[in-house]
Amino acid sequence: MRKEKINVFDYANEINSVLRPGILLNTNGDKFNSMVIGWGHLGIIWGMETFTVYVRQSRYTKAQIDKTKEFTLSVPLDKKFDKEIIRVCGSLSGNDINKADYVTLVEPQTNHTPGIKEYPLTIECELLYAQDQVLEKMPESVIERYYSDEEDVGNFHTAYIGRIVDAYIIKED
Numbered sequence: 403m404r405k406e407k408i409n410v411f412d413y414a415n416e417i418n419s420v421l422r423p424g425i426l427l428n429t430n431g432d433k434f435n436s437m438v439i440g441w442g443h444l445g446i447i448w449g450m451e452t453f454t455v456y457v458r459q460s461r462y463t464k465a466q467i468d469k470t471k472e473f474t475l476s477v478p479l480d481k482k483f484d485k486e487i488i489r490v491c492g493s494l495s496g497n498d499i500n501k502a503d504y505v506t507l508v509e510p511q512t513n514h515t516p517g518i519k520e521y522p523l524t525i526e527c528e529l530l531y532a533q534d535q536v537l538e539k540m541p542e543s544v545i546e547r548y549y550s551d552e553e554d555v556g557n558f559h560t561a562y563i564g565r566i567v568d569a570y571i572i573k574e575d
């Protein structure tokens with residue numbers, strides 16, 4: 403397996419086009435874990451290339467990022483989604499299962515969090531900044547839609563800005 407380095411900004415359209423069905427946010431704290439995310443963005447802050455993700459407090463992923471201060475994103479290419487990976491990583495918790503059993507891990511290049519062969523566009527990040535969302539600053543419509551069900555009251559998202567430390571495409575040859 404080989405890693406072909408990329409300028410990740412050349413792939414901004416490709417990444418944006420698959421965010422709604424979901425990309426993968428991998429972490430590697432007590433163990434490897436991956437969750438589907440649909441919210442996030444590539445960008446620049448403080449002169450650094452970054453990818454920002456939004457993780458609810460209840461996710462197993464949150465404790466992992468808080469501990470290791472890094473994450474890796476895995477993005478499908480050519481819209482090749484894997485339904486089983488989406489089901490497992492998008493609805494089950496790392497508290498209950500070992501998600502490494504459902505994906506093919508690929509050793510990281512610069513941070514310590516693996517990529518995933520099935521989703522070859524890989525973005526390795528180190529945590530730059532984290533910001534908890536604040537109820538008082540949210541529009542009423544957002545609170546109503548995302549934070550009003552019994553289990554989601556107070557279950558806000560944290561924005562994690564990751565500084566991109568490597569980006570490449572995993573190639574099988």
Ligand SMILES: Cc1cc2nc3c(=O)[nH]c(=O)nc-3n(C[C@H](O)[C@H](O)[C@H](O)COP(=O)(O)O)c2cc1C
Nearest residue numbers: 424437438439440441458462463492493494495496
């Ligand atoms: C399409 C899709 C997009 C999602 N986007 C997010 C997201 O941006 N942030 C989030 O906290 N959860 C999101 N989720 C939910 C998590 O993927 C899901 O709760 C997952 O099981 C959490 O895994 P974990 O507890 O092992 O971290 C999304 C789920 C799907 C199916």
